[in-house]
Amino acid sequence: MRTALIAWDYPPSPSGLSTAAREIAESLVLQGCDVTVFTGDRSGTSVSEGVRLIGCEIPRRSRLGRLRTYAALGHLAAPLRFRDAVLAAHVEKPFDVVEATNWYAPGVLLAGRPDLPLVTRNSTPAAWSRESVQSPRNRLDSWAADRLERRQAMGSAALISNTAEHGRRVERLYALEGVAGRDGRAHDTIGLSLASSILERAGKAAYPASVPPFRILFVGRAEPRKGFAELIEAIGLLAPLVEAGQMPDFRLDLLGVPEEDLPAGIAPATRSRLNPLGRQPDGTLFDLYEAAHVVAAPSRYESFGLVYQEAIAFGRPVVASAEDPSARDFIGKTGAGLLAERTDGPSIAHQLRHVLQSGETRGRLRRSALDAAGTFTRATLGQQTVALYRKAIAHTAGSNGHSGGRR
Structure with missing residues (x-):
């Protein structure tokens, strides 16, 4: 099978979408x-690990650069x-x-083609990451982005979501309820894999000594969806307890957050x-995971997790948030961590304090995490993705009354 994957970025670019693109691409290579x-x-x-990479960067002073x-x-x-x-490569x-992500609809102009089935793999929609208060220009921008995402979803031959709840929420957002499935279009649940380099390093990682200051790790951007402001609020609630000798000292490593993204007016x-x-x-990233006693991930919503x-x-x-369906699946069901009742400072602080104060709790959660590890393999990702691609090809062929495309 010859497949094309549209990605906003690709490793070594350090982003979640970049990592996801690499896992998808290299898992498909393993499937031949x-x-x-x-x-x-x-x-x-260029070529990386058997994957051909074609750069589509838009020069700032080009026609498309000006359009942006x-x-x-x-x-x-x-x-x-x-x-x-x-299309140039397709000819x-x-x-x-x-395949393309839903986020800002990079594949929207390929949707609905009879000769090239489009599969949309749902990340977090743009609507779930933006600020609630926007300028008129940004509201217009947001409206356009949402319309393009929905158009790409409607024109896709098949859809992929990371969890069943993720898929249901995406269908509601894009008004697809009853569409996927009714016309034979598949919408499958397929989880991402982890790179072999991560799994190899993780398998050798000993747990750090239980000696304060304990290290908490946050990985992500300083945005509302990630619960960043609430996490900082939680740290502000815990810091006086440390000063009063009521809990052990700690530090919070913020990977992906530069100094200028910290809130103003933080107490010393x-x-x-x-x-x-x-x-x-x-x-x-690997060094920080090895050094961490706890990972704080209080997101309101994660798509890939x-x-x-x-x-x-x-x-x-x-320590995650029960508001996030992916956290309920990955963390709650496996027992690999604690779920704050809500994505707010007091709830997050309560769970962080509990896990930092109790070595027995940390040990129990670590054992549950290790029991759940090793299930995110490229073999499973590749096999399930190829199966979904075949459904998309069959759906497109059936919709157009001919075979269309290569097999």
């Missing part, structure tokens, strides 16, 4: 697929660039199927416990 990734973070072509500066219409620049690149040697006792690290390479999976692989207890 011919995989080409069209990535927006570079120019030129316009409200609403700017969201079409990347889809136009990806469409042209994919040269046809693809069987093309709180600020002294924060270590903003900005974006770092994978090697630093990669931080949960990575923490579980390293056997690190997780």
Whole structure:
């Protein structure tokens, strides 16, 4: 099977979507697929681990670069660039199927083609990451992004979500309820895998000594969806307890958060416990997981749940939020951590204090995490994705009354 994958970025770019793209691409290579990734973070072509990479970067002073500066219409620049690149390669040697994320709809202009089935793998929709208060221009921008995402979903031959609840929420958001399945279009639940380098490193990682200051790790951006402000509030609630000798000392490593993203006016006792690290390479990520006693991931919503999976692989207890369906699956059901009742400062502080004060609790959560580790394999991801691709190809062929495309 010859497959195309549209990605906003690709390793070594350190982002969740980049990591997801690599896992999908390399898992498909293991299944014998011919995989080409069209990535927006570079120019030129290269090959990495059997995956052909075609750069689709948009120069700032180009026609599409200028289009990007316009409200609403700017969201079409990347889809136009990806469409042209994919179709040029498709004419040269046809693809069987093309996959794209839903986030800002990079594949929207390939949706509904009779000769090239589009599969949309749902990450977190743009609507779930933005600020609640927006300027008129940003409201127009957001409206356009949401419409494009829905159009891509409606024109997809098949859909993928990380969990069943994720899939249901995406269908409600895009008004797809009753569409997927009714017309024979598949919407499957397929979890992501972890890279073999992570699993190998995690399998050798001993748990750090239970000696204060304990280290808490946060991985992500300083955005509302991640519960970042609430986590900082929780640290502010716990810091006075440390000063009063009522709980052990700790530090919070913030991977992906630069100094300038910290809230203004943080109390000195709180600020002294924060270590903003900005974006770092994978090697630093592994070092931080090894050093961590606890991973704090109080997201309101996670689509892929990669931080949960990575923490579980390293056997690190997780403090997450019960608001997130993925956390309820990855953390709650496995017993690999504690769930705050809500994504708010007091609830997060309560669970962090509990896990930091109790060595018995940390040991129990670590054992549960290790029992759940090893289930996120590329073999499973690749097999399930190829099976879904075949459904998409069959759906497109049936809808158009001919075979369409290569097998």
